[in-house]
Amino acid sequence: MYKVSNLKKSYGKKADLVLKDISFDINEGEILGILGINGAGKTTLIKILLRALEPSGGKIEFLGNDLSKIPLSTYYKDVSAVLEGERNAYWYLTGFQNIQYFGRLKKLRDSVISEEADTLLKAFDLYDAKDQTAGKYSRGMLQKLSIIVAMLGDPKVLFLDEPTLGLDLLTKKAVMNNLKRLAEEKKNTIVLTSHELDVIDAVTDRVLVLENGGIAYVGKTSDFKQMYSENKYKLTVRGTVARGDILSDDCAVEERGATTDIILSNISNQDIDRLLMHILEKGYEIIAFSKDSNRLEDVMEAFIQRGSNRDA
Numbered sequence: 001m002y003k004v005s006n007l008k009k010s011y012g013k014k015a016d017l018v019l020k021d022i023s024f025d026i027n028e029g030e031i032l033g034i035l036g037i038n039g040a041g042k043t044t045l046i047k048i049l050l051r052a053l054e055p056s057g058g059k060i061e062f063l064g065n066d067l068s069k070i071p072l073s074t075y076y077k078d079v080s081a082v083l084e085g086e087r088n089a090y091w092y093l094t095g096f097q098n099i100q101y102f103g104r105l106k107k108l109r110d111s112v113i114s115e116e117a118d119t120l121l122k123a124f125d126l127y128d129a130k131d132q133t134a135g136k137y138s139r140g141m142l143q144k145l146s147i148i149v150a151m152l153g154d155p156k157v158l159f160l161d162e163p164t165l166g167l168d169l170l171t172k173k174a175v176m177n178n179l180k181r182l183a184e185e186k187k188n189t190i191v192l193t194s195h196e197l198d199v200i201d202a203v204t205d206r207v208l209v210l211e212n213g214g215i216a217y218v219g220k221t222s223d224f225k226q227m228y229s230e231n232k233y234k235l236t237v238r239g240t241v242a243r244g245d246i247l248s249d250d251c252a253v254e255e256r257g258a259t260t261d262i263i264l265s266n267i268s269n270q271d272i273d274r275l276l277m278h279i280l281e282k283g284y285e286i287i288a289f290s291k292d293s294n295r296l297e298d299v300m301e302a303f304i305q306r307g308s309n310r311d312a
């Protein structure tokens with residue numbers, strides 16, 4: 001869908017590149033998550049793809065055409081966005097009137113708007129509030145309304161910058177599950193940024209990790225987790241444990257009252273066997289032994305910490 005080649009961006013001096021010569025593709029129908037620490041360039045990248053910002057160099061193709069040559073009015077029929085902090089609703093209009101207003105701006109027929117509004121309002125659990133003024137909506141309701149408005153007219157690509165910021169856990173899950181379901185049904189391509197890695201983990205097919213202006217990783221979310229997860233195990237024993245009774249230095253000990261957790265990182269299978277035998281020989285009772293789940297959050301933390309060892 002997009003082919004980005006040697007993209008560069010600086011806001012001032014050429015030497016201060018926020019994006020340094022990055023190349024990647026966005027596939028049709030996928031949900032791509034853009035990750036990176038604060039200031040990594042995620043919003044900059046989204047704004048360039050949205051043509052709200054001019055790149056300083058490189059080339060972007062959209063459906064095989066040079067993006068810079070596509071008339072904006074044509075491009076914005078295919079592409080929609082919800083950007084962080086941008087006002088996406090008129091407070092004195094009801095939810096439905098907002099949808100109608102923005103639908104008409106997109107030149108959709110009223111019958112199409114009503115039909116899509118019905119489906120989307122129900123999908124995002126906002127139907128009962130459709131006749132309330134948006135000024136009375138909660139933050140979560142406004143965010144859902146913004147996403148509904150962006151999805152009107154079934155855009156080929158939807159860009160979402162921090163779509164779940166400030167939402168409570170249930171609303172966040174509902175928004176993301178609906179988005180994923182609708183995108184799958186309608187085959188939309190979605191590009192989103194989020195610092196909430198549980199969201200990225202739950203909905204994305206692939207992730208692109210920006211670091212020092214370059215791409216530190218681009219590929220399947222599951223492969224990223226697999227490749228960069230640490231081999232972490234948790235051993236729970238009854239009572240307290242003397243440090244000297246644990247063979248490996250590379251572990252954390254967490255006392256939990258009646259039990260103690262021993263967290264083993266980056267340990268080989270052989271060493272695990274040795275350590276378990278040793279603990280049993282010392283007379284400890286093992287209550288549980290498990291591999292720590294591979295949360296994207298943990299993987300990303302380890303990835304960032306190891307960042308200094310990677311080439312910038």
Ligand SMILES: Nc1ncnc2c1ncn2[C@@H]1O[C@H](COP(=O)(O)OP(=O)(O)OP(=O)(O)O)[C@@H](O)[C@H]1O
Binds near residue numbers: 039
């Ligand atoms: N309008 C601007 N003028 C000058 N510098 C800017 C401008 N916008 C962003 N920057 C700089 O570009 C870099 C990337 O910013 P950007 O907002 O793209 O990062 P981000 O990854 O989206 O960050 P965050 O996670 O904090 O939202 C930062 O160093 C920022 O200070």
